[in-house]
Amino acid sequence: MKKLFTEIPYIKTERLVLRKIEETDAEGLSELVHSPSVYRYLPTFLFEQKYEDVHEVIRRLYDECFKESIILGVFMEEEFCGLAEIYGYRENTHKASIGCRFLEHWWGKGVATETVDALVRYLTQKTGIEIITASTMVENKSITRVVEKNGFLLAVSGVGEDWGYPQPTPANKWIWLL
Numbered sequence: 001m002k003k004l005f006t007e008i009p010y011i012k013t014e015r016l017v018l019r020k021i022e023e024t025d026a027e028g029l030s031e032l033v034h035s036p037s038v039y040r041y042l043p044t045f046l047f048e049q050k051y052e053d054v055h056e057v058i059r060r061l062y063d064e065c066f067k068e069s070i071i072l073g074v075f076m077e078e079e080f081c082g083l084a085e086i087y088g089y090r091e092n093t094h095k096a097s098i099g100c101r102f103l104e105h106w107w108g109k110g111v112a113t114e115t116v117d118a119l120v121r122y123l124t125q126k127t128g129i130e131i132i133t134a135s136t137m138v139e140n141k142s143i144t145r146v147v148e149k150n151g152f153l154l155a156v157s158g159v160g161e162d163w164g165y166p167q168p169t170p171a172n173k174w175i176w177l178l
């Protein structure tokens with residue numbers, strides 16, 4: 001078993017590769033971070049939004065960001081689709097949280113379903129994680145379907161969370177247990 005956060009994961013699925021983001025991925029990442037439709041259902045404090053310049057984001061992803069969060073690019077045939085994230089690692093309870101976001105033109109093609117499945121497999125089979133959690137906006141029907149299809153159970157529904165907006169965000173808390 002590998003200890004989470006000791007290396008940058010490289011994960012391959014049938015159609016996708018989840019890997020380290022490189023300087024050459026700046027264009028795709030820039031399109032993503034400037035898409036209001038993508039960030040409508042997301043917290044305001046995601047790392048890729050922290051710096052105006054995406055090159056700065058990329059430079060800091062695997063040092064400053066890596067203290068808390070592993071953000072990987074998701075690619076289909078080397079085309080940038082979006083991001084997958086592992087965060088909230090708790091070594092003592094073998095727990096981690098996951099998230100994802102994709103460019104709009106990739107929506108509805110099963111990319112999120114395959115990404116979440118890949119993250120679950122990687123975490124449980126390679127790193128010894130036994131509990132995976134996810135938080136989603138109640139109104140986000142698409143991600144609700146994705147986590148349900150991947151075997152997550154709804155632990156708490158409609159809890160008000162601080163996602164950085166003026167009002168608490170009604171969120172669903174999901175749990176996946178080995």
Ligand SMILES: CC(C)(COP(=O)(O)OP(=O)(O)OC[C@H]1O[C@@H](n2cnc3c(N)ncnc32)[C@H](O)[C@@H]1OP(=O)(O)O)[C@@H](O)C(=O)NCCC(=O)NCCS
Binds near residue numbers: 037041108109110135
């Ligand atoms: C949410 C998101 C990750 C989904 O990605 P995706 O690649 O389109 O998801 P998939 O294609 O794997 O699956 C989507 C599922 O939702 C279903 N769906 C889509 N819109 C729906 C709606 N309004 N009501 C119910 N189900 C819906 C699809 O039919 C599909 O289910 P199916 O395979 O059973 O038909 C993507 O839309 C996205 O990046 N959104 C912006 C960021 C975001 O919301 N991230 C999640 C934050 S927690």
